[in-house]
Amino acid sequence: xxxxxxxxxxxxxxxxxxxxxxxxxxxxxxxxxxxxxxxxxxxxxxxxxxxxxxxxxxxxxxxxxxxxxxxxxxxxxxxxxxxxxxxxxxxxxxxxxxxxxxxxxxxxxxxxxxxxxxxxxxxxxxxxxxxxxxxxxxxxxxxxxxxxxxxxxxxxxxxxxxxxxxxxxxxxxxxxxxxxxxxxxxxxxxxxxxxxxxxxxxxxxxxxxxxxxxxxxxxxxxxxxxxxxxxxxxxxxxxxxxxxxxxxx
Numbered sequence: 001x002x003x004x005x006x007x008x009x010x011x012x013x014x015x016x017x018x019x020x021x022x023x024x025x026x027x028x029x030x031x032x033x034x035x036x037x038x039x040x041x042x043x044x045x046x047x048x049x050x051x052x053x054x055x056x057x058x059x060x061x062x063x064x065x066x067x068x069x070x071x072x073x074x075x076x077x078x079x080x081x082x083x084x085x086x087x088x089x090x091x092x093x094x095x096x097x098x099x100x101x102x103x104x105x106x107x108x109x110x111x112x113x114x115x116x117x118x119x120x121x122x123x124x125x126x127x128x129x130x131x132x133x134x135x136x137x138x139x140x141x142x143x144x145x146x147x148x149x150x151x152x153x154x155x156x157x158x159x160x161x162x163x164x165x166x167x168x169x170x171x172x173x174x175x176x177x178x179x180x181x182x183x184x185x186x187x188x189x190x191x192x193x194x195x196x197x198x199x200x201x202x203x204x205x206x207x208x209x210x211x212x213x214x215x216x217x218x219x220x221x222x223x224x225x226x227x228x229x230x231x232x233x234x235x236x237x238x239x240x241x242x243x244x245x246x247x248x249x
Contacts, residue, residue, distance in 0.1 A: 013205040021213020024167035050199035056175035066164035080176040083139020110154035
């Protein structure tokens with residue numbers, strides 16, 4: 001791989017780590033598309049699994065004192081695991097463009113609800129098992145297209161948590177998916193010695209920039225953090241629409 005390519009990938013991992021450390025999401029959305037422009041998509045996803053597990057563990061430990069009790073946690077975990085496994089099967093039968101369209105509609109609906117001040121995802125609107133349902137759908141999308149951010153981020157944002165609580169909750173949910181993907185990739189033979197080595201190398205920029213991001217996050221007010229999350233969601237929505245238009249049906 002050319003030195004220029006390595007620099008670009010390192011920069012994407014660094015920026016993704018900064019965004020992830022502050023907001024709890026963003027690393028796969030930034031790093032995987034950049035890496036996939038220099039290698040096969042399955043290789044890029046495989047390389048990002050170990051950094052994802054490591055990063056989520058770090059954030060969960062860092063924000064442990066802000067832990068929020070997740071109702072029906074065992075059921076939530078089960079729903080996420082089953083969703084990821086089913087998503088892998090969906091990937092073989094459903095065109096990615098339709099899955100991307102679903103993501104865009106879901107996220108776009110939430111952004112419109114913010115604009116019109118309508119709480120479509122309010123905590124009392126989806127019933128007792130609302131998180132189980134959302135996590136199951138997010139797991140399905142994670143297994144199918146490799147990123148659950150557009151599903152999980154708006155839901156967790158609708159809970160009106162403080163920044164540390166938000167990062168903790170979304171990191172726990174992402175970790176459920178990451179561990180399931182790791183085991184699935186091992187079982188399917190998608191992680192070999194070479195990819196494992198590359199995956200550990202990808203942890204280097206994360207180790208460097210994640211502590212900096214955690215320190216920077218302390219300087220953001222709740223209002224500022226809210227703007228960051230909404231801004232990220234808008235960027236994700238724009239990127240989803242662009243991918244849909246460029247790929248077609």
